[in-house]
Amino acid sequence: MLQRELTREQAVAAGEQVLQGMESAIIERGYSYFSDGVVFNTRVENNRILCSDVQGTQVYHVQLDLEDVQDSTCTCPYTRLCKHIAATFFQMYSVFENPRHFLSRAQQPRRVSFTPAMLIPSYRPVASDLHGNEAAPVSSPLTAASSVSDWWAFFESWTRNLLSAMESYRASSEMFSSYQNVQSVAAGWPRERAQLFHIHANLFHLQKLQQYVKSYRQSNWYPDLAQTAERLLEQLEGAIYFADRQALWADHRPALAETVTIIQKWKENDTSSLYWVYAYRMIWWSLLTDPDWIKQEVAELEQAMQTPNAPAAESEKYRLLRAHFSVMENEDALALQVWKPIRRLPLSFYLPYMKAFARNQEWQRFLFWTEALTELIGSAEAAQYRLVIAIWQEAMKQVGRSDECGAMLKNFLPSSYSEYALHLYEEKQFKQWVDLQMSYQVPLADISSVHLKEIEDADPSLLYPYYVREINRLIRERNRPAYKEAIKLLKKARATYAKAEQESDWERFVDKLSAKHNRLRAFQEELRRGNLNL
Known part of the structure; x- marks a missing residue:
């Protein structure tokens, strides 16, 4: 049809x-x-x-x-x-x-392409977009008029058996199921009130997850638990992004004030896990933006930073949190000066800021961060690398520097290997292209025959090192099948030398190879059978 x-x-x-x-x-x-x-x-x-x-x-x-x-x-x-x-x-x-x-x-390998949709959080809030049509109803004494402290008291009651259930069954499933189901409590509430309830449900469960790890796993974050924390953070980012923040500030300021009280206590957490730090920054960055609240939080952080004889981990924690507010004050260099020496901070730690700069079209600011974080970008996991590079290329376009992108991809190796190799090939920078393949130990068999032929036609000598390396690697395997493959490559190399009119160099190469491996009887037999005269 x-x-x-x-x-x-x-x-x-x-x-x-x-x-x-x-x-x-x-x-x-x-x-x-x-x-x-x-x-x-x-x-x-x-x-x-x-x-x-x-x-x-x-x-x-x-x-x-x-x-x-x-x-x-x-x-x-x-x-x-x-x-x-x-x-x-x-x-x-x-x-x-x-x-x-x-x-x-x-x-x-494909070139990444920027679209504005990349900047939208991956997941919307669950529970059928705040109407609760898909989550099981939860009996609750809460109403839309209940306070935030009432919410948290209910969360504690709701999850009183959660940690033991997590220990008995699959921890990640129990945790996320609890978070999803509790959101149906807000079904029928005014939209912005329900949005804030979902944000608090997320914060509570993230805190509960960290409590579980500390109590039951001796601070050991197993992969499925880490993945659950990451899913909760995705949901939190989506809940804040899609929230009607203007309506929240206009009609629910007391609830936001209670949110401040809760989130301020998070400074007492340790940094054995950074998940709470991610949530803390999201809340201050996008929700609790009142200048007086921010001023108070900064003052408390600075006071904590000056505590005499404080453990090094405590001092680092407060400096790390204070640096977030430096970004909010447009003091990016100051924040990066604090964060970059902390080697355990991954690229994901910086991504919320970089996406925010792109949303606000602060392209120069974004480029400043990519330059500062070049090493992290170059070693990032594939999805994060592709996101940053797509935005980076758009930023370069917006500031009129698109023609520099190809060459600058070298700065982001090894993550940028595929794109940088494509750039070198398209620009016919064949020597650099061959050097790149060899430095990353790409087997000759994985190279397109079309690519090899075009390079051979342009300059056959560029392929000599590649052939020599592969031939020597095969001979070192010390078995007849490998020797036969080596002979096949020798024949290809012979044709390349002939095309370059370097027959004497070819003869010297084969003589040296034969002499070097004169004790390998099987190789010598294959060499004779190969009839490798020019």
Whole structure:
């Protein structure tokens, strides 16, 4: 049916947009969904909107805009192009082309491309966007008029058995289920009041998670617990981002004042985990922005910093927190001067600021931070690197420096390896390209034959070191199959030397190689069989 309603050209054009705007991991997960056959009720509306239902943890409804893929929507919590949209795309694409070929393209190194959607938090608040339609109802004495202190008292009662349940069952699932379910308490409340309730539910559960680790795991953050903390922080970022902060300040200032009292106590936490620090900064950065509250918090931090004979870890903690307010005061260099020597701070520690600068189009400020954090960016995990580099390229474009981007990718190695290699190749800087491949120990077999031929045509001598290295590596394996592979490479090298009219150099190379390995009988036999005369 789709074949009659759509064209191959539409499918191909949509595919190019998917490659530009969707992360490889999301495309791969979408392909898995498509392969599992969980996409159904696929139909076309208005000749451009592909609608479908996708069975995930529940049934999600997708609208894929074939003309502008970025405008596609899904009812799942993920706010950017998601795996359900990708699965719907594959369902349509498979009618016209081989989806495996598209997946292979998606898995190849690609230039990242900036879209404003990158700056939107990945997850919206759960519980059906504040209406509680999808979370199990929770019996509670709370009303919309209840105070924040009442909320926290209820949270304590609600979770009285949570830590023991986490110890008995899967800790991460118990924790996140508790957080999701408790949000239904705010169903039917005024929207902004419910938003603030969700923020506090998040803060409470993050604190409870840290209590669990300290009490039951002797400060050992297992991967699934760390992942739960990261999910809670994603939800917190989304809750704050999508909150109506103007309405909160206009109608709920007493509740915000209570929030200040709670968050101020977080300074007493230790920094064996940084998760509470992330939440603390989010709240002050985007929610508790009253100048008097900030002034009071800064004064308390500075007083704590001056405590005589304080343990080094305590002093570092207060300096770390105080530096956050330096950023709020536009004293970025001062903050980075404090943070950069603390080697355990990952790139994710800095990302909230960098995304905020991009949202506010403070491009020079963003570039200042990328220059300061070059080493961290160059060693970051793939998703974080791609996000920063996409914004960085947009920032360079906005300040009129796009032509510098290719060469500057070298600064972000090793993370930028694929993009920098592509730049060198496209600019025909073949010597630097070969040097890069060799320095990263890329096997010759992994190099495209098209690339090798173009370099050979331009300057055959550039490939000599590559051939020599690979030939020597194969000989060191000391087995006949490897020797045979070495002979094949020798024949390729012979053709390269001949093209460069360097026959005498070739003969000397083969003579030295034969003499060096004259005791390897099997290699000598393969060398004779190879008939390697020019």
